Amino acid sequence: MTELKYIGKRSRPEDGLEKVTGKARYVGDYYLPEMLYAKVLRSPLPHARIVKLDASPALQVPGVLAVITAEDFINHSNFGWPVKDAYALAWKKVRYIGDPVAAVAAVSEESARAGIQAILIQYEALPVVSDIHHALDPDAPIIPDTDAPGTGNLTNSHLVRFGDPDPILENCDVVLEETYFFKHQEHAYLETEGALAIPEQDGGLTVYANDQSPFINRDNLVTLLGLPVEKVRVIQAYVGGSFGGKDDIGYQSSAQAGALALKTQRPVRLVLTRTESFLASYRREAMEIKIKLGASKDGELKAAKVNLLVDSGGYASMTPLCSWRASVHAAGAYRYQAVHVDTKSVYTNNGYSGAMRGFGNPQALGAIEQAVDELAYQLKRDPIDFRLQNCLTTGDVAMTGNTVNQTVNLAECLRMVQKRSDWDRKRSLYASNQTGNLRRGIGVACYFHGSSLGGEGADYATTTLKIEEDGLITLTSGLTDYGQGSRTVFMLIAAEELGIDIARIRIMRPDTQTGIESGPTVASRSTMVGGNATRVAAQRLNQVLYWAAAKAFHCQPNQIHRQGDLFYSPNEESLKFDEVTSLARQMGLSLYVQGKWQMPIFTWNFDTGTGVPYHCYTFGAQVAEVEVNLESGRTRMLGVWAAHDGGRIIFPQGASGQMYGGVAMGIGYALTEHFSYHQGYPQALNFHDYHIPRANDVPPIDCNFIQCDHVDGPFGALNLAEPMVISTAPAIANAIFQATGKRWRTFPLTPQVILKGSDNPDLDTSNACKKGLGLA
Amino acid sequence: MKIEFILNGKPTKVEAPEGMNLLNLLREQLGLTGTKCGCDTGDCGVCAILLDKRLVYSCLVPVSQLEGHQVITIEGMQTPDGRLSDLQESFLRHGAVQCGYCIPSMILAGEALLLRNPNPAREEIREGISSVLCRCTGYQQIINAIEEAALIRQAKLKNQPEKDMERAND
Numbered sequence: 001m002t003e004l005k006y007i008g009k010r011s012r013p014e015d016g017l018e019k020v021t022g023k024a025r026y027v028g029d030y031y032l033p034e035m036l037y038a039k040v041l042r043s044p045l046p047h048a049r050i051v052k053l054d055a056s057p058a059l060q061v062p063g064v065l066a067v068i069t070a071e072d073f074i075n076h077s078n079f080g081w082p083v084k085d086a087y088a089l090a091w092k093k094v095r096y097i098g099d100p101v102a103a104v105a106a107v108s109e110e111s112a113r114a115g116i117q118a119i120l121i122q123y124e125a126l127p128v129v130s131d132i133h134h135a136l137d138p139d140a141p142i143i144p145d146t147d148a149p150g151t152g153n154l155t156n157s158h159l160v161r162f163g164d165p166d167p168i169l170e171n172c173d174v175v176l177e178e179t180y181f182f183k184h185q186e187h188a189y190l191e192t193e194g195a196l197a198i199p200e201q202d203g204g205l206t207v208y209a210n211d212q213s214p215f216i217n218r219d220n221l222v223t224l225l226g227l228p229v230e231k232v233r234v235i236q237a238y239v240g241g242s243f244g245g246k247d248d249i250g251y252q253s254s255a256q257a258g259a260l261a262l263k264t265q266r267p268v269r270l271v272l273t274r275t276e277s278f279l280a281s282y283r284r285e286a287m288e289i290k291i292k293l294g295a296s297k298d299g300e301l302k303a304a305k306v307n308l309l310v311d312s313g314g315y316a317s318m319t320p321l322c323s324w325r326a327s328v329h330a331a332g333a334y335r336y337q338a339v340h341v342d343t344k345s346v347y348t349n350n351g352y353s354g355a356m357r358g359f360g361n362p363q364a365l366g367a368i369e370q371a372v373d374e375l376a377y378q379l380k381r382d383p384i385d386f387r388l389q390n391c392l393t394t395g396d397v398a399m400t401g402n403t404v405n406q407t408v409n410l411a412e413c414l415r416m417v418q419k420r421s422d423w424d425r426k427r428s429l430y431a432s433n434q435t436g437n438l439r440r441g442i443g444v445a446c447y448f449h450g451s452s453l454g455g456e457g458a459d460y461a462t463t464t465l466k467i468e469e470d471g472l473i474t475l476t477s478g479l480t481d482y483g484q485g486s487r488t489v490f491m492l493i494a495a496e497e498l499g500i501d502i503a504r505i506r507i508m509r510p511d512t513q514t515g516i517e518s519g520p521t522v523a524s525r526s527t528m529v530g531g532n533a534t535r536v537a538a539q540r541l542n543q544v545l546y547w548a549a550a551k552a553f554h555c556q557p558n559q560i561h562r563q564g565d566l567f568y569s570p571n572e573e574s575l576k577f578d579e580v581t582s583l584a585r586q587m588g589l590s591l592y593v594q595g596k597w598q599m600p601i602f603t604w605n606f607d608t609g610t611g612v613p614y615h616c617y618t619f620g621a622q623v624a625e626v627e628v629n630l631e632s633g634r635t636r637m638l639g640v641w642a643a644h645d646g647g648r649i650i651f652p653q654g655a656s657g658q659m660y661g662g663v664a665m666g667i668g669y670a671l672t673e674h675f676s677y678h679q680g681y682p683q684a685l686n687f688h689d690y691h692i693p694r695a696n697d698v699p700p701i702d703c704n705f706i707q708c709d710h711v712d713g714p715f716g717a718l719n720l721a722e723p724m725v726i727s728t729a730p731a732i733a734n735a736i737f738q739a740t741g742k743r744w745r746t747f748p749l750t751p752q753v754i755l756k757g758s759d760n761p762d763l764d765t766s767n768a769c770k771k772g773l774g775l776a
Numbered sequence: 777m778k779i780e781f782i783l784n785g786k787p788t789k790v791e792a793p794e795g796m797n798l799l800n801l802l803r804e805q806l807g808l809t810g811t812k813c814g815c816d817t818g819d820c821g822v823c824a825i826l827l828d829k830r831l832v833y834s835c836l837v838p839v840s841q842l843e844g845h846q847v848i849t850i851e852g853m854q855t856p857d858g859r860l861s862d863l864q865e866s867f868l869r870h871g872a873v874q875c876g877y878c879i880p881s882m883i884l885a886g887e888a889l890l891l892r893n894p895n896p897a898r899e900e901i902r903e904g905i906s907s908v909l910c911r912c913t914g915y916q917q918i919i920n921a922i923e924e925a926a927l928i929r930q931a932k933l934k935n936q937p938e939k940d941m942e943r944a945n946d
Contacts, residue, residue, distance in 0.1 A: 012868050012871070017868065021851075021853075028809075189911055238875075238876065241877060241912055273816065274820075483874035483912050652871075653870065654871060657917055657946075660914030661911070661914045686819060687820050687909065694906040696903050698914055703916075
């Protein structure tokens with residue numbers, strides 16, 4: 001790889017200064033004159049019909065200025081994509097504990113709370129669906145509206161059809177058949193969801209939101225509030241973490257605050273409490289994954305059949321797409337002769353599920369990477385050696401039947417973590433007889449992750465660049481940054497392409513009035529799609545400047561060469577960047593450009609389960625070393641070694657940060673983050689019940705990138721963010737197997753699981769829920 | 777009730793309801809929004825501030841206990857002429873900042889640690905910041921940043937050149 005001037009060099013996060021000084025303003029940090037506080041009345045029941053709803057008593061409470069229900073929106077506040085089954089405020093029935101029913105705006109938080117308590121609401125409790133296995137029973141209570149897709153409680157189904165695995169499996173020397181379980185995972189960003197809506201003089205609305213995609217938010221507000229698109233402006237405030245979690249819930253909160261602001265003609269701020277965030281927002285899908293996997297006795301993987309049963313909860317949200325991503329990754333990053341995958345997602349009354357970092361792949365790979373390990377064990381093979389024999393390499397056919405033509409460095413990643421972790425020595429050391437209560441083990445898992453949206457939809461982004469009168473260059477992107485560092489990445493790409501110092505570039509906050517719609521900021525697509533759009537914009541700006549310089553030098557634009565800040569003519573005359581800019585201005589050339597980039601088109605046929613799911617993939621491997629205390633059941637992490645094949649690294653500290661953060665989230669998923677439901681009642685209501693890793697739970701993490709220039713990436717870069725979380729949990733489960741000789745095939749592997757085999761608290765949390773929702 | 781205390785080095789007089797906690801006093805009444813609310817139940821630590829140089833959760837401190845005490849928030853970490861503190865600089869250098877929501881209290885956690893233990897081992901740093909949750913960073917670059925700031929402070933005491941102390945491996 002050629003060395004670049006800015007890209008790949010140590011740089012500071014673009015908005016770091018505001019963050020280390022405490023000056024970055026998040027939604028909850030805005031206090032405006034006349035600002036009102038909103039509070040939402042939420043369902044304390046998992047499934048019920050709303051028999052009576054009289055919101056007017058709230059208005060009698062001192063300080064309450066407005067109250068709204070579903071009837072205050074167009075079409076009963078119905079919204080949602082890809083399935084339009086959600087509501088800004090529930091209509092006719094509630095489907096989970098925390099489902100919003102009404103909202104008030106008041107002069108203080110206390111008045112707002114008293115306001116929601118005054119609302120008269122009568123529910124008729126309905127039978128609850130909490131067990132995914134019974135959601136499709138003929139006599140199961142039906143959760144969705146009748147016009148929802150599928151039949152009964154079926155949210156969606158997916159399939160993958162590559163060859164015919166059945167006859168191959170019949171002839172395999174070894175066949176493994178196992179089922180793996182995954183509970184929900186909560187995003188647990190430290191900043192809860194919120195929105196600040198400000199009514200404008202023209203009857204419109206400006207909304208500051210900590211949402212995933214301001215343009216989707218704007219379009220929802222337009223639809224739900226009946227405003228013309230030019231009168232709704234959404235500005236992204238600083239976002240205190242998202243991980244996929246501020247999508248639908250962000251739009252729902254914005255719509256509630258927006259309607260209240262229009263009604264009161266005063267600014268309205270809604271910020272969820274932590275318990276509301278736990279109960280009312282969505283989380284990673286719980287899943288049950290059945291795998292049948294066959295290999296020959298010399299260790300060649302032959303065929304796989306995978307069945308996924310996915311808990312969508314009360315609404316569809318992103319489950320139809322998460323379950324698709326899970327489906328097209330479910331047999332892992334290996335060569336097969338045939339693979340079938342069959343997936344069903346079902347409605348239940350277990351909260352609701354949606355997008356979270358990895359988007360279905362942590363469950364899919366979490367299952368297959370345990371299964372592959374089990375098969376390697378049966379064949380008495382070293383787990384890394386077995387994976388090296390079967391893993392995808394350049395030009396191989398993936399589990400979905402498509403050929404992977406990009407450079408694949410998965411084997412290099414496996415060898416890297418093998419070497420860095422001292423695998424061979426530790427693996428044999430821990431295989432020898434261990435005695436006492438403390439048992440050690442080391443395990444591995446690898447991953448592939450389809451880049452960007454893939455078959456989920458059109459995949460484009462637009463960046464604008466403008467040279468201002470003061471010589472600074474402003475950059476806008478329709479994509480957003482919740483802390484993952486994409487803004488710094490865009491600035492580095494622009495600086496590299498334009499040949500100017502990064503200090504000359506300033507990036508605007510995402511704003512629907514200044515940026516250009518670029519699709520959602522999801523699927524780890526910013527670096528590749530947004531980065532390419534930025535590069536295209538910078539190239540277009542360069543064209544203008546080359547044209548101006550050529551005119552000054554009396555030569556052709558293609559005769560000019562650049563060095564840093566300077567433009568050179570064929571006779572080695574030179575002009576500075578600012579001089580060329582002035583010339584271009586004098587010539588009347590526009591110094592504002594847009595750059596759009598779209599992923600190459602490819603097709604996945606959802607009906608036949610065949611085609612090309614993604615244009616390209618990232619790959620990687622992780623090793624985890626653990627110590628299990630057989631007496632307490634606790635697992636202590638000793639180390640994690642990670643290697644990622646994601647093309648060229650643009651912002652090294654940002655990239656490492658993604659890896660460290662992803663691994664930590666994976667450790668929580670594997671060991672402590674326990675989010676389950678009992679009869680629709682959530683078993684975790686706050687950080688007291690739900691344990692995300694603290695600094696002393698996370699071991700040293702060894703971070704490695706196998707870099708190469710990927711043809712389609714900006715300066716050779718692919719994606720980060722999501723892939724980092726995928727392998728940690730199965731690597732830990734595989735390490736725990738070496739330490740204990742046991743497999744539980746479930747996450748999280750809490751002390752109760754290690755000691756008793758299962759961890760189902762089955763608590764009646766109804767009173768705690770009422771209290772947490774401000775109803776008692 | 778009337779309270780007098782030292783806030784970021786300045787004697788401060790406030791009138792606040794007795795049941796109010798320090799977090800709300802700082803944010804709602806004094807306009808210091810650098811201190812964040814993450815749970816309001818004393819679990820997450822993103823509201824942590826320094827009370828008499830010790831790290832405490834401001835959501836658990838009733839204003840009635842403030843009389844005569846010294847409070848430092850993130851707004852008090854820069855030097856009077858606006859320069860960043862060594863920890864703030866170090867956090868930036870190491871890219872220890874992602875969403876930024878926990879960062880004010882992480883910097884104060886680092887400060888509290890270095891005040892009581894100027895030369896901490898990595899494991900002591902890990903323990904020292906364990907009362908503040910972060911969901912983005914996996915803590916490693918934060919630990920690197922605090923470790924480096926400690927080394928620079930030590931070097932300054934011994935009059936060694938700062939440059940040699942900077943570590944590059946993030």
